[in-house]
Amino acid sequence: MTDLESRLTRLAMPDPGHTEPKRPVLPDADVAYTLHDTPIGTMLLAITHGRVVASSFGDEETMTNRLARAVSPRVLRQARPLDDVRRQLDEYLAGTRQTFELEVDLALATPFQRLVLTDLPTHTSYGATTTYGTVAADIDKPKAARAVGTALGANPVCVVLPCHRVVGANGALTGYAGGLDAKRFLLNLEAKS
Amino acid sequence: MTREKVELPPFQALIDAHWRDVARLARAMAGPVDGDDAAQRAWEKAYAAYPALTSAKNLRSWLLTITARCATDVHRARKPQRPLEEAPPVAVEGPDAAAWPDPDLWRAVNELPERQRFAITLKYVGDLDHHGVAAALDTTPAASRRLVSDALATLRSKLGVEDD
Structure with missing residues (x-):
């Protein structure tokens, strides 16, 4: 590249006001998401057509790529469409809310996960735990306790769909996407509220 | 299909x-x-x-x-x-100089015919190849190459820089 060409790559408008360029403003996204700090860690919350499609401890790049493939590539970081979700989540995490008034979209779930997750709020109750085997029996797959455990472990809509209420047959917490401390926090929260 | x-x-x-x-x-x-x-x-x-x-x-x-x-x-x-194309009349000095790094070049670029100006802006500011420049200007890569080389020739003579 000649000297003139390299000067051209740095060509800039006179900008006496030093005005920073602005990021674009776009309409409400097909999939809007936000990163929300909670006592159990940073969660990625996403909504599509008014339904919660993700409430996850997964990282931003992985989750937004999954959302782009499963729902629509028009995925944008927009906080406002998630105001209600954040409010309800904060109330729940402060112990002042027991059930979520939110619709859920299981676009990120496998068919088996949908079977396990869809009725989870009715198969569990606030402040109580159940076991993988019991949930397996509830969905008429009594031998599928281990598969139920795997399906719950990859729950894309954590907390809202309360997979934290499901524990091992001996009462052990076993595992949680947000870490065992998070699971313990949620169960303690529900026990004392 | x-x-x-x-x-x-x-x-x-x-x-x-x-x-x-x-x-x-x-x-x-x-x-x-x-x-x-x-x-x-x-x-x-x-x-x-x-x-x-x-x-x-x-x-x-x-x-x-x-x-x-x-x-x-x-x-x-x-x-x-x-x-x-209206070039600002005064040289920029002081704190504004950083906001406007190369005023001579800016003026010379703005005096180019519009197609040439767009072509070199896309090529060097946008860092596009001639296929990209051509797509943006609805023309062919060969025409883009010509626009850019004509523009560079004009700029060299206006700014008094040698071919290097």
């Missing part, structure tokens, strides 16, 4: 990676005020067209092409009232 499913990245990833390049190209082509309008319009158009894209390759080039078209439209619409 079945269309292969294209796996497009989340649109936010495009914004995060390229919004500064889009803003800079739009400003270089249409000026700071119209440039920001053009960049905003370009993002709106890109967002609307995005799900129908048939390839996830060269997304940056695709964005800059849309930006160039929006910048051209905005610039043409405003031309009678506010010619960009």
Whole structure:
């Protein structure tokens, strides 16, 4: 590249006001998401057509790529469409809310996960735990306790769909996407509220 | 024939990676005020067209092409009232010098014929190859090469720089 060409790559408008360029403003996204700090860690919350499609401890790049493939590539970081979700989540995490008034979209779930997750709020109750085997029996797959455990472990809509209420047959917490401390926090929260 | 499913990245990833390049190209082509309008319009158009894209390759080039078209439209619409070719009359000194690094070059570029000016802006500010420049200007790569080399020749003689 000649000297003139390299000067051209740095060509800039006179900008006496030093005005920073602005990021674009776009309409409400097909999939809007936000990163929300909670006592159990940073969660990625996403909504599509008014339904919660993700409430996850997964990282931003992985989750937004999954959302782009499963729902629509028009995925944008927009906080406002998630105001209600954040409010309800904060109330729940402060112990002042027991059930979520939110619709859920299981676009990120496998068919088996949908079977396990869809009725989870009715198969569990606030402040109580159940076991993988019991949930397996509830969905008429009594031998599928281990598969139920795997399906719950990859729950894309954590907390809202309360997979934290499901524990091992001996009462052990076993595992949680947000870490065992998070699971313990949620169960303690529900026990004392 | 079945269309292969294209796996497009989340649109936010495009914004995060390229919004500064889009803003800079739009400003270089249409000026700071119209440039920001053009960049905003370009993002709106890109967002609307995005799900129908048939390839996830060269997304940056695709964005800059849309930006160039929006910048051209905005610039043409405003031309009678506010010619960009009007070079600021005074040399920039003091704190503003950093905001305007190479005023001689800027003036010389703005005196070029419009197609040449757009071509070298796309080539060097946008860092596009001749295929990308040609797509943005609705022309052929050979014509883009000619526009750029004519522009460089004019700039060399105006600025008194040697071929190197």
